[in-house]
Every structure is written in C-alpha cells, then in structure tokens.
Amino acid sequence: MERNCKKDFQGWKGIMALKLLCCNIAAGRFDWRKYCTPQPYYGHEICVIPLHSSYGQIGYTVYFPYSNMPEVEYDWEMGRLTVDEENWQEYFQQS
Numbered sequence: 792m793e794r795n796c797k798k799d800f801q802g803w804k805g806i807m808a809l810k811l812l813c814c815n816i817a818a819g820r821f822d823w824r825k826y827c828t829p830q831p832y833y834g835h836e837i838c839v840i841p842l843h844s845s846y847g848q849i850g851y852t853v854y855f856p857y858s859n860m861p862e863v864e865y866d867w868e869m870g871r872l873t874v875d876e877e878n879w880q881e882y883f884q885q886s
Contacts, residue, residue, distance in 0.1 A: 805860055806883075808833045812853060813879045816865050817872055823851045825867075835860065842866065 811833055817823040826832065826839040827863070837858050842850040850866035861875040874882040 797845055804834060805858065806860065807811070808835045809860060809863070812863060813872060813883075816853075817879070825855070826854065829856055834837070844868075868877070 806878075812821065816823075823839045826837055827841075829836050829838045831837075835855055837853055838856050840852045840854070841848050842852060849868040850864065852866075855861040856869075862878070864873045864876070865871070872879045
C-alpha cells in the first residue's frame with residue numbers, strides 16, 4: 792500500500808491549518824506583514840519571507856519553521872497561490 796507523503800505532515804490538524812491559511816490568503820484576509828517574524832497561526836508557528844524581483848516585492852512565501860509542512864507561496868503579481876509549487880486548489884484535491 793502506497794502512502795501519500797505529501798499529506799503526512801502533522802496529521803489532519805496540519806492539513807486544516809494549511810488549508811485555512813490558503814483560503815485566507817486567496818480571500819485577501821491574511822495579514823502577511825504580521826508574520827515576518829515567527830508567530831503562531833492556528834496552532835502552528837509560521838513565518839513569512841517577502842518575494843522580490845528586480846523592481847520590487849511581488850509576493851511572499853509562508854513557511855512553517857518547526858515542522859515538515861510544505862511552503863505556501865503567493866505571487867500577487869501573477870495572482871498565483873501555490874503549495875509546494877503546485878496550485879493550492881489542486882494540491883488539496885489529490886488524495
């Protein structure tokens with residue numbers, strides 16, 4: 792029986808925190824500036840790193856410094872939200 796390594800992080804609580812984070816980012820409710828230093832977010836420590844290009848900031852990456860949860864990246868210039876470089880909605884549809 793093959794296990795899905797992608798979703799092995801922290802069980803269902805980790806999946807729910809990650810899904811909530813993505814939903815809040817997509818809805819424009821995530822205050823990324825608040826998390827530029829590690830802060831708790833629904834039971835998980837998160838931190839934000841701004842994404843820059845040659846002409847300024849284009850988005851940010853959210854990572855979980857004390858767990859093996861995947862990174863979430865939001866590129867507001869391209870309007871793209873990804874989890875481990877995969878479209879966030881497709882990421883959660885896979886079993």
